Amino acid sequence: MPLTQPLRIHELSPEELEVYRTLDPSRIPEHVAIIMDGNGRWAGKRAMKRFLGHQQGAESVQFVVETASRINLPFLTLYAFSLENNLRRPKAEVSFLMKLLKNYLVSNVKRMQDNNVRMNYIGRTHELPEEVQETMKWAQAETAKNTGTTLTLALNYGSRAEIVDATRSILRDLMEEAHRRGCSVEDLLSVQGGVESIDDETMSHHMYTRNMPDPDLLIRTSGEMRISNYLLWQIAYSELFVTDRLWPDFRGVHLLEGIAAFQQRSRRFGGLDTEFTDETLPDPQMPQAATPEMVSR
Structure with missing residues (x-):
């Protein structure tokens, strides 16, 4: 269901507003899911440590969340930390990501409150460190009464x-x-x-x-053309939007560009986007008379 609270498009940046004005407000997706990819490559391109890419990526999260809340996007789900990350990344990096998650929640709950954003989580979160789980529960409780965008973090997912x-x-x-x-x-x-x-x-x-609801639109950053074990059941009919932009460089205006691309698509869900009747279809078992077009070939 669309959110009924007042739009806050006056809070969009001039660049965001320019893209927003090309959109049909009645066709804003109900649910956008994002695979946030490219933190490490972003840092590598700048000869920086990987952790700096993760820190910059955390900043991108809040920029995108605030834009989503200003346009009344009901659901935004971010692939923050995969099960494979937990099992295959170096322990030091996993430990840093857990601290970053905890710090992000503590530092941004006030901004979430100001933007009427409600926190949610999916994944095997019971396997995360206890102190991280406690902070997650705290942030969720603090924002539980908010009625705007639901921000879902996929963690150990x-x-x-x-x-x-x-x-x-x-x-x-x-x-x-x-x-x-x-x-x-x-x-x-x-x-x-x-x-x-x-x-x-x-x-x-x-x-x-x-x-x-299932995602209407799945966005992937960094240009990789794969789903990476993300919401496989739910994205059966989602529209896909892949950008070469690395996640730390992704901002609210790029979310709006993804939505603009989404609105150019025709979602048929296995059907047709025009009226069609099969009354004039030939019997496939009957031989067909050759047409002039067929003879000319």
């Missing part, structure tokens, strides 16, 4: 892990319900219509993102 966790959750629910009724899972399923009763809606209800 992997989409395959999410699908596994959703499947486990379904099985746990079935076992608990069978135990409550005093029957077997097999008997319970037979009452509910068998295994066919587990459908797309069931899976979506058990995903981390069950309380938000």
